Amino acid sequence: MEQKTAVLALAALAQETRLGVFRLLVQQGESGLAAGEIAAALGLAPATLSFHLKELAHARLVRSRQDGRFIYYAADYAGMNQLLAFLTENCCAADGAACAPGSVCAPVTKPRNASRKVKP
Amino acid sequence: MEQKTAVLALAALAQETRLGVFRLLVQQGESGLAAGEIAAALGLAPATLSFHLKELAHARLVRSRQDGRFIYYAADYAGMNQLLAFLTENCCAADGAACAPGSVCAPVTKPRNASRKVKP
């Protein structure tokens, strides 16, 4: 994943309304929710929701699927996990011990790339 | 972590310059880099860098430590991991199988609240 892609995804999530939509969809699982259901659940104007859904879809964080007059939106778990992998990969690349223990960022046992020390 | 806090952190990372700074610091480990070194490494104007560092620090993604005339900035691994935990927690809360296999988002088999093993 390129930095530009990561920025796009992070920007999509870095907004109260969109993060709310995304989390709602994440909790719904693969089946997702129709746009109208999302709007009702979060109290959003149709135009506003549509704008944010497009943003999330463009960032590969949600997917849409049409069923009759309804359009169902579901979290794109693959896209989300790519973003998480991008972030954790950078975390662990430096120094395993630096990553908090018990976190999602597991230490790398053998640091092949020597990160040079800067003495303060 | 509250949603507002997560939005703050995500917004801090959702910007090309800041994500660049953050990743640079993550790779430097706990020792960090002086502001001037960061500016030189990324070719940023002092005022611009200062603005972004403040943003990252406010989001608890970097920490600063003064040493003489220099101010060293280092990634705040704890803060970063809290953000990751927030995202993965929401991911897994829905349906373990929904999370991509081999991702950082491990399926929860039983509500034993185990933030442990991540797929190698």
Add this chain to the structure above:
DNA sequence: TCGATATTTCCACGATCATGGAAACATGGA
């Protein structure tokens, strides 16, 4: 003390973003 260096704050500019009303675009049913 003074001057050099490191960093931040102040400020103003242009750019981008979030919002929702109104209209347009689908789709299904009668």
Add this chain to the structure above:
DNA sequence: TCCATGTTTCCATGATCGTGGAAATATCGA
């Protein structure tokens, strides 16, 4: 076919963001 419903696009508005020059602040060495 026409109508009702679900969703998107268009558009205008106000708000927030990213940037860097200039000045201010802080620290060190002489």
